[in-house]
Amino acid sequence: xxxxxxxxxxxxxxxxxxxxxxALDDVSLxxxxxxxxxxxxxxxxxxxxxxxxxxxxxxPTSGTVLVDGKPVTGPGPERGVIFQQYALFPWLTVxxxxxxxxxxxxxxxxxxxVRAQRAIELVGLGDFADALPKTLSGGMxxxxxxxxxYAVDPQVLLMDEPFGxxxxxxxxxxxxxxxxxxxxxxxxxxxxxxxxDEAVYLAGRVIVMAARPGRIHQVIDVGLPYPRTEEVRLSxxxxxxxxxxxxxxxxxxxxx
Ligand code: ADP
Numbered sequence: 001x002x003x004x005x006x007x008x009x010x011x012x013x014x015x016x017x018x019x020x021x022x023a024l025d026d027v028s029l030x031x032x033x034x035x036x037x038x039x040x041x042x043x044x045x046x047x048x049x050x051x052x053x054x055x056x057x058x059x060p061t062s063g064t065v066l067v068d069g070k071p072v073t074g075p076g077p078e079r080g081v082i083f084q085q086y087a088l089f090p091w092l093t094v095x096x097x098x099x100x101x102x103x104x105x106x107x108x109x110x111x112x113x114v115r116a117q118r119a120i121e122l123v124g125l126g127d128f129a130d131a132l133p134k135t136l137s138g139g140m141x142x143x144x145x146x147x148x149x150y151a152v153d154p155q156v157l158l159m160d161e162p163f164g165x166x167x168x169x170x171x172x173x174x175x176x177x178x179x180x181x182x183x184x185x186x187x188x189x190x191x192x193x194x195x196x197d198e199a200v201y202l203a204g205r206v207i208v209m210a211a212r213p214g215r216i217h218q219v220i221d222v223g224l225p226y227p228r229t230e231e232v233r234l235s236x237x238x239x240x241x242x243x244x245x246x247x248x249x250x251x252x253x254x255x256x
Contacts, residue, residue, distance in 0.1 A: 003030040003066070004156060004188040005054055010063035012049050023049045025213035026063070034186040036179075038193055038203035040249055046214025047192045051160045054190060055081045067156060077105040080149030084161040086141040088133040094120060094144045095129040101148040119151035120144075122181065139170035146174075150181070159191045163198070175201060179228055196249060200242045201228055208248040218248045 012024040024046040031037050039047050052058040053065045056074040065072045067079060075081070088097045098116040107115065120129050123143040133141055142162060149157060163171045175198060182189060193199050199206045203222050210217035222241055224232055232238055 002033045004033040004035070004068060005029075005031040005190060006064075006066040006069075007050070007053070008064045008066065010050075010053060010060045010065060012046070012053065012058065013061045022213035024053075024060075025215045027214075027216055028063075029207065029216060029219075031188060031190060033188055035205065036182055036189045036191070036203050037205050037207060038191045038199040039207045039209060040193055040196060040199040040245065041209030041214075041217070042211050042249065042252070043194070044214070045209040045211035047194075047209060048160055049214065050209075051081075051158050051190060051192050054156075055079055055158050057081075077152050078155045080152055080154035080157050082142075082145050082149050082157065082159045082162045084164040086133070086138075086145045088141060088144055088148075090133050093130050093132055094125055094136070094147070097133070097144055098148045098151050102151055105152045107152075115151045115153075116147075119147040122150060123147045123177065137170075138166050139174060142166060142174060143177075146178070155187060157187050157189045157191075159189065161192055161194065164193070164195075171198070176228075178202070179226070183226055196242055196245050197233075200224075200238065200245055201233060206241075206245050208245060210252045217252055220245055220248065 007027050007029045010024060010027045013020045013022050039050060041047055049058060053060055054072065056072045056076060092100060095116055098119055099112045102112040102115055120126060123146050125140060125143050125147060128136065128140060163174050179202060191202060200222055206220045206222060207216055208218040208220065209215065224237060
């Protein structure tokens with residue numbers, strides 16, 4: 001496999017009072033180019049830590065994180081990061097927010113306008129380009145955050161519970177839209193969620209993590225065909241994999 005993101009023996013500890021807390025313990029994982037990988041696991045198992053290391057927002061205590069074979073030393077425009085909290089600037093319109101991301105990536109002004117417009121249309125916000133975030137629903141705000149990431153045209157999307165704050169219907173719509181875009185551009189996606197259905201529906205591979213210390217517990221190949229349709233979601237095969245992931249998440253052996 002041609003690895004786009006590699007975690008090689010990655011550990012991350014935090015000093016806590018007089019001791020050291022191990023948030024991630026010796027994680028090794030290769031994520032292939034064009035792969036869609038989801039990560040699930042109980043709260044506190046290190047999912048966000050894993051994503052933050054790939055994003056360059058945290059450093060490993062030991063081991064290396066590589067993107068395209070190069071060690072991650074900080075955030076970079078080739079990695080788009082999307083969090084649960086939309087983190088939009090309230091005083092900027094949808095267009096302003098998307099263009100701001102391009103400005104940070106040093107894209108010239110004329111090109112910013114064109115690329116922002118394309119990304120805004122891609123996520124279905126064409127009619128709301130001049131709207132301020134406070135006038136948008138949660139789903140629309142998240143679409144705006146996704147457009148901001150897409151506009152920069154990153155090679156890798158790092159998504160940390162991006163749909164976690166949304167109602168069930170909006171969530172399913174954004175899942176379908178994300179898969180639709182992914183099937184066209186095949187950007188590598190690392191997607192964190194605590195929702196087992198979401199993890200299975202989106203991914204080619206589900207990484208199940210365990211806590212204390214945070215580590216990879218099981219890797220489950222989904223093996224269902226794309227495009228993922230309602231038919232796939234309601235199929236017995238989907239139910240089997242969901243049950244396997246559920247078992248792996250909720251019936252973990254206690255740490256030794
Ligand atoms: P998850 O995303 O799976 O809920 P996190 O990666 O957010 O887990 O956190 C893993 C563990 O590391 C948690 O127990 C959390 O309290 C701890 N942790 C994360 N960041 C810090 C920090 N900056 N300082 C101390 N502990 C932290």
